[in-house]
Amino acid sequence: MGFKDKFAESFxxxxxxxxxxxxxxxxxxxxxxxxxxxxIVLMLIVLIGGISFKVNSWVVLGVNLLIAVGTYFYIKKVSEKFQNFKPYVGNLISLEKKGKNEYVAIIKQGKMPIKLEIAYGGEDFVNVKKNQLVQVSYNHDAKIAILVTKQ
Incomplete structure (x- = not known):
């Protein structure tokens, strides 16, 4: 599959x-x-430092390429961590605001209440009524909650 096909599929x-x-x-x-x-900031510092200390431009380019390759693999690893969503379906028992954008939601799924600490995506739960049936996709690592449906 070529680059053009991948872009078309993504679009x-x-x-x-x-x-x-x-x-x-x-x-x-x-x-x-x-x-x-x-x-990105580190790459700019290397570029500016290389120019100001009159370092060979090939060395600066090599260091920036090493930083870029390392960043690629780091971002790839981090993005894989963000892909692990677990679905929850149940009644929203309570929603507490802990910080500026941080919430704690308690969902009763069957007989077990589940406590979800939400750092990102909690503002969607503000308009949900108590004991309303919700479907949530939750990432435990990054504490991301996505409200899929509410009934």
């Missing part, structure tokens, strides 16, 4: 995404960009 997929999928991609994209800021 078609982005046009047919549902609301929760778009929300999840938006949150994960922001988190990955936060992780990518440090290597």
């Amino acid at each position: 078609a997929r982005s046009k047919t995404m549902t609301g929760p999928e778009k929300k999840a991609n938006e949150i994960m994209g922001k988190l990955i960009m936060k992780k990518a800021i440090a290597p």
